[in-house]
Amino acid sequence: MNIVEKEAQIVKKSLNVDNTILKALIKCLPVGIFIIDSNGKLLEVNSLVYNIWGEFQGIENIQQADKFQGWNSSSGELICGNDWALVRALHGEISYGEVIDILRFDGRKATILNSAAPILDDKNNIIGAVATISDITKIRDLEKELIQHKEILKNLIEMKTHKLININEKLSRKITINEQLTDKLRHMEQLNLIGQVAAGLGHEIRNPLTTVRGFLQIFQEDNNFQNYHPIFSTMISELDRANSIISEFLSLARVKEVNKAMVNLNEILSELSPLIQAHAHITSKNLEVILEDNLKDLYIDENEIRQLILNLCNNGIEAMGPNKTITLHTYTENNQVILKVKDEGSGIPKNILDNIGKPFLTTKENGTGLGLATCFSIADRNNAQINIETNSLGTSILVCFEE
Template identity: 50%
Template sequence: MKSYIEKNNDSYTEGQPLDLQKKKPSHDETNKMEKVKILMVDDRRENLLALEAVLNSPDYHLISANSGEEALRYVLHHDFAVILLDVQMPGLNGFETAKLIKKRKKYTHIPIIFITAINQAKEHVLRGYSVGAVDYIVKPFLPETLRLKVREFVKIYQENENAKLESERRRKEELKEVNAKLSLTNRDLRKNKELARVVGETLLDTIITFDCDGFILSVNPAVKEMFGYSMDELIGEHISSLLINNNQLAVDRLTDLPSKVAVECMAKGKYDHYFPVDIQIGSTSIENEKIFVCSIRDITERKKIEHERKNQYELLEKLVEERTQTLQLTNEKLVAEMKEKEKIAADLQLSQELFYKIFESSPCLLTIQKLENGEYIDVNASWLNNTLYSYEDVKNKAFPILHYVSKFDTGIEHNLTDISIHNEKIQYETKDKEIRDGLLSTEIIDVRGEKCILSVITDLTERVRLEHEIQRLDRLNLIGEMAAGIAHEIRNPMTTVRGFLELSKSSPEHLSKQYIDLMLGELKRANSIISEFLNLARNKMTHKVQQQLNTIVTTIFPLIQAEAVLSNKSVILELGECPEIEVDEKEITQVILNLSLNGLEAMESGGKLTIKTYSENGMTMLEIRDEGSGIDAKILEKVGTPFFTTKEEGTGLGLAICYSVAERHKAVIDLETSEEGTTFFIRFNEDISTR
């Protein structure tokens, strides 16, 4: 039987016999109507035609083979629900063919029905069953009997296929759920690890981990400032090299201290300097090994404050005692006033301590400057760490030291002493000339009766860097998607041309004018796809002239109307007065034509397409409205993406070209969609229309 190519096919599958090449279905078509394949094998053409007449059905894809060899080739490339096999054939007979098919485990499930008009003997029937046949039919046979048998085998095949699909679907859903949970777990682990790192680096307290024997496992960077040791110097050392035994603490009993309880003791620095500290011990188990965490806080300043407070209190007590002795018990009012002052002093001291703790521990960059001359009164540790200035560089120095750099000439440096700023985006220059990003806020405050300015900078350098990296990755992802789209669209026509050239290579007489015209058409299609893609180029040369949009619409209207008449639809023009705009007539014509044809295709017979122009807020407006079923919300965000289309033969470049043309004309395309239809709005900017 000569190979053939089914009519009405636009593209074919490479690597299959030509009479089985079919148009590649889309994903949706494959799910909706997958025909069941049935293989009929007979060396006589009339017998194949008879079987085809008996089994003809829109649900079946009947495939004919003239010999056992040809049947084996088909089995290699297709999955059949049932095989109807003639026994007597030249070359490989039916028994030999069935034996070869059943020899491979992959094809043992395919039911084989032997059909013969000669060998009815019992030994032949038994031989047929022995090589894997499920039935043995002798001609002449009843057509209805054959149809019923084939229908039952097809039903079994379809049930098996549905079971496979359902099993695969459940497996994919389970895998997707597992991957989602794994992704969340990994994200939480990365987040916790990063938070732990940031906390360890930004804490002013020294954090030490050690084992049950007291040997140090890790320390944070604060140990350098507090003790003078580098982090590497302390790894493996005993914790007793940092803490001193005293009445309140036995270093060799650190692991017995209760958690969440701070203990005061003395610490020893690298250069034999001693200072008071508060320590707090916690513990955890990692892989059955107990690990202890020790937090050490330098309380030298606190001790000084407490000592000064004690001296002040003793002084006040002495003063009260002297006054009491002088005035005796008659001056109760004065005593009450002194107690009130004492309370105020204590409250003031508490407020100052709270403010100092907040000021020093804040991750934001904080400064206090005199409003009169900009002199720095104080800066916090975050400011010093981020700007790389030392405290001596800043203390009592006049404004400005930190230079603000802005992409926009906002004059921030000049206005710091005049106004309060709230979350102003700025860039500032560090001591080593590094430019960092941040948000600046300022507030006027009163410090001991003097007007001062409190500046707060939230550092955004890392976040800005990550945003730029994400934008770069998004652009790379878009390039990859567009490259895949181009390859997919060009490969289809190239496959057709290659198929015909392979055909002509083996049989030159088959290369008829019809096939040559088909190949030329496919090459023209590929060239058209490339041309449409080039229309997306942002740097494409345009030839803009000042003209009326209504003139362009009127010129293209007959072509749109003719297209509408062919499908029993109508087009209505509503042209209003609007200012002239500077545009490229060819490109705007293409946009109007693309949107209009899309609207016509979206409507049923009798639908109405409306093209409207008008002026709004000094801008020229173009509106194209159809009466279709609207755009599905699930794909709305993909509208205008190159190579995305819902049409069977579309390239997915039409709307993408419209958006590209609009961008070159500094125009904006918006759309509104519902079940009653879709409307596209094109707004030409005011600065173009008023030139």
């Protein structure tokens, strides 16, 4: 036995490796165990080491640690000979649970958990080192699978949540549209009811009015009543006013007969503009008309649309101070023909806007509050929708004709 072997014998003894209990323990522990002396010589390697690394031969000293190929599992860094925990333990370092991907001696890959610590004698001298390894390949694979499943689950939840949000948004939109439609329906029903009552009464009232008007005209022309001439004029114009209110009432009725044909909105506006111009001129206001070329024809009741335009223009002109301009504009947007009546008035007050289009809503001393209600009713019968944009600089009423 040479000196080195003798030394090993002494270390082995001081490590008590010969101890039968320790030997049995090393055999049955569920981890691989390496024991080396202070020179790095392998004293003990249990069978689990071979299970984990695969069979290897001819490695007797830790200086040959380069033959063990491993990579830090999280950083991917190659572990060189001196980086192994067992080698570092010979310098006094204790390491615990290092996760290392290894290339086994049979060429397969595995992942191990590696721990090591120095072995000290009574005087705290390092007389060797011990390392344990355990195979965590399956746990790592399961972990990876779990992460993948988690990712899939996360994506699935995100997708479903997104879908739910979409459905929710669609539902909210539908509810809003429904509420708007219900509102509109209620409004139209209201107008219709008023119109129907008016239709019944209107006929009965109009006939006697016409008779009275006729007699008044005769008396007006009679020389015997010359002194009363201005009074007859007032009476006739008051009767005309009553008559026009009845006409407005009648046009609220949905049952009203409509007389539709293909008509061009530009033509109606061109015909009406001298009349509107004259009305604006009396109160020192201007009219501007911008008509789109080649505007497509609409299937509408020409007379009703005339009334709608006049009502909107009257409102616009009445809302403005002198020298302001009312603009009539036709154009096409999203395939829809649009008539815009824009004024430079002070806008529609909020409390009026909330109830706009309801009959008898007026802020004018001599207003009936039927102008806009009539416009809504006409728009409804002629497949158009009325949108209002208003602020302190003016109001634009947009009449959008459906295709």
